[in-house]
Amino acid sequence: MFQVQYASHAEARLAPQVARARGLLSTSSVGLKVLAGLLCAGACLAQQYELGGAFGYGVYTDGSVISPGGTATTGIRNRFATGVVFCENLFEHVSGEMRYLYHDGDPFLSTGTVRGNIQGQSHAFNYDVLFQARGRQSRLRPYFAVGVGAKYYVTTGPAPVPQPMPKIAGLVATNQWRALATVGAGAKYRLTDHILMRVDFRDYITPFPTHLIVPAANGTDKGIFHQFTPLFGVSYLF
Numbered sequence: 001m002f003q004v005q006y007a008s009h010a011e012a013r014l015a016p017q018v019a020r021a022r023g024l025l026s027t028s029s030v031g032l033k034v035l036a037g038l039l040c041a042g043a044c045l046a047q048q049y050e051l052g053g054a055f056g057y058g059v060y061t062d063g064s065v066i067s068p069g070g071t072a073t074t075g076i077r078n079r080f081a082t083g084v085v086f087c088e089n090l091f092e093h094v095s096g097e098m099r100y101l102y103h104d105g106d107p108f109l110s111t112g113t114v115r116g117n118i119q120g121q122s123h124a125f126n127y128d129v130l131f132q133a134r135g136r137q138s139r140l141r142p143y144f145a146v147g148v149g150a151k152y153y154v155t156t157g158p159a160p161v162p163q164p165m166p167k168i169a170g171l172v173a174t175n176q177w178r179a180l181a182t183v184g185a186g187a188k189y190r191l192t193d194h195i196l197m198r199v200d201f202r203d204y205i206t207p208f209p210t211h212l213i214v215p216a217a218n219g220t221d222k223g224i225f226h227q228f229t230p231l232f233g234v235s236y237l238f
């Protein structure tokens with residue numbers, strides 16, 4: 001009887017301490033969970049930058065040259081394109097990208113059955129602002145993009161001799177910088193914590209490269225060059 005009463009008194013004395021210990025354990029468990037969540041969120045938010053590459057195909061709209069000798073279609077041949085991108089996630093739904101794109105396309109002139117071209121390529125340098133439809137934690141992030149920059153049209157071969165249509169326009173072996181505007185859309189999909197896949201569609205818009213395709217006397221050029229470029233890329237997040 002005495003042992004039972006003593007045990008009961010001992011349990012009564014220890015009950016508050018046991019309750020406090022359980023409370024501390026419960027608080028610690030919640031604290032650890034909150035800390036783990038914060039660390040995970042911090043790790044995700046720390047992935048502020050993206051560096052990657054892309055490959056695609058550039059399709060140009062044609063311009064024209066009108067002169068007393070006739071009218072010719074002119075433009076840049078459609079060819080492959082490849083580039084690199086560096087992105088900074090500035091805000092939850094806004095990012096900034098520095099982009100470089102190489103396009104392997106020849107300037108050309110064409111009228112009826114007469115055609116001529118000169119070997120060439122272009123190098124586009126631009127900064128785009130991306131407006132993301134979803135936040136950073138989403139795996140899939142569609143976006144709309146707009147940007148500005150410069151495009152360097154380069155000839156890599158000699159001018160054709162003879163010129164294909166000298167009374168309308170000439171192809172000149174030279175280089176020219178043109179102002180560049182870009183507009184487009186795309187989506188990014190995060191495969192792992194550090195790897196994402198992206199698809200892009202960009203329109204690279206420049207004025208007519210008048211130093212490479214030169215109208216004949218009293219001739220004039222017409223058209224804005226649009227380079228429609230679908231791209232597929234892979235990037236590293238850090």
